Amino acid sequence: MKILLIHQNFPGQYKHLAPALAARGHQVVALTCKIKEPQTWQGVRIAPYEVKGASTKGIHPWLADFETKLLRATSCYRGAIALKEQGFEPDVICAHHGWGESMFLKDVWPTARLGLYCELYHLTTDTFINFDPEFPSKNPAADTLRIRMKNLNNRMHEEIMDAGISPTRFQASTFPDRWQDRLTVAHDGIDTDMVRPDPMARLQIDDKLTLTRDDEVITFINRNLEPYRGYHVFMRALPDLLRRRPKAHVVVLGGDGTSYGSKPPKGQTWKQIFIDEVRGQIPTPHWNRVHFLGRVPYDRFLAMMQVSRVHVYLTYPFVLSWSLLEAMSAGAAIVASDTAPVREVMTEDETGWMVDFFDRQTLVDRISALLDDPETRTRLGANARSLVRDRYDLQSICLPQHLSWVEQLGASPARPPRD
Incomplete structure (x- = not known):
């Protein structure tokens, strides 16, 4: 079978699937704007395309997001035409359509399954638009219209898709009813053989400090430190937490940018805004036990999870972070927000403890209580790892599910695009 993979940051979610498909004898080609020259990776031929065009100055702000996706779509379309001219005719196209790239690929290959x-x-519900009262919508009625426009990309793809796959039931449930009969829920998978407890793990903070399992380590991670992932709640908990835990070290991973939600005021970062808010409440000796490591290589991220005594995960009702499942796989004892995506993978007092997203006092109380209870930490961490191995293990569960999904898609009749 000939398979085309589309991802603006390839391999992205196809990191394991792409080489596994190639290993099964399929001809696998990836089309991405990430590279400049053709290359081969683990049996996958990677072809580049160039994004051409620029955003229109003064365009209506509700259209700016879609125009960016349209620029990617037309650029990817040109790359697809070039592949077609080389004789490539895919049976299946798999795409992360979030950036718009795959919008016109059925026009190039009408019989391919997408x-x-x-x-x-x-x-457009309040749970999504106004979950956090600290950052209310300035114009709820207009936001409803704006969000509908933001879904233009989803709606364009719904007309041409043959099937879809979502990593969690919560994420799948956000799609309209007309999508549901074409959606399969299958997580990307966690490599539980790699992400596992290690009593000998060591996390080097700097030239003078290395943390181990003998230290009281509290961990927190976002791709970018921002409100959508509860960074502001966690930071406001630090003054009390550091007072109550005089030996604790707090390790924070995450960048300075914005992945989700509104951007901070111009010239500022969410990271620094909330550091500035709490720093005056924290004596310098306590502050010296807070370590911001930024973004780190994966082995250092893994060491952080393995030395963690309590890992804190907070999120709006939104996409579930891989890092939560990785922390569970590493056997960490977790205190997490009691929000819908978390409830899908965690059960209170079975695989972790949960708190109301906004209740930072209870967050401090539960972190402190868990730090004082090694028996409960051990039980929760073991249960969490068992759940990930049973439901989200990459090699035994998730990768086979994705391989089967692609191969079944290839064997199914193509669904005619709906104009």
Whole structure:
């Protein structure tokens, strides 16, 4: 079977699937704007395309997001035409359509089956628009219209998709009813053989400090440190937490940018805004036990999870972070927000403890209580790892599910695009 993979940051979610498909004898080609020259990776031929065009100055702000996706779509379309002219005719196209790239690929290959990675459909309910009262919508009525426009990309793809796959039931549930009969829920998978407890793990903070399992380590991670992932709640908990835990070290991973939600005021970062808010409440000796490591290589991230005594995970009702499942796989004892995506993978007092997203006093109380209870930490961490191995293990569960999904898609009749 000939398979085309589309991802603006390839391999992305196809990191394991792409080489596994190639290993099964399929001809696998990836089309991406990430590279400049053709290359081969683990049996996968990677072809580049160049994004051409620029955003229109003064365009209506509700259209700016879609125009960016349209630029990628037309650029990817040109790359697809070049592949077609070389004689490549895919049986299956798998695409993460979130950046718009795959919008016109059925026009190039009408008989190919298009399978989409369905990460999220933007909803207009208060749970999504106004979950956090600290950052209220300035114009709720207009936001409803704006969000509908933001789904233009999803709607364009719904007309041409043959099937979709979502990593969690929560994420799949955000898509409209008309999508549901074409959606499969299958997580990307966690390599539980790599992400596992290690009593000898060591996390080097700097030239003078290395943390181990003998230290009281509290960990927190975001791709970017921002409110969508509860960074502000966690930071405001630090003054009390550091007072109550005089030996604790707090390790924070994450960048300075914005992945989700509104951007901070111009010239500022969410990271620094909340550091500035709490720093005056924290004596310098306590502050010296807070370590911001930025973004780190994966082996250092893994060491952080393995030395963690309590890992804190907070999120709005949104896409579930891989890092939560990785922390569970590493056997960490977790305190997490009691929000819908978390409830899908965690059960209170079985695989972790949960708190109301906004209740930072209870967050401090539960972190402190868990730090004082090694028996409960051990039980929760073992249960969490068992759950990930049973439901989300990469090699035994998730990768076979994805391989089967692609191969079944290839064997199914193509669904005619709906104009």
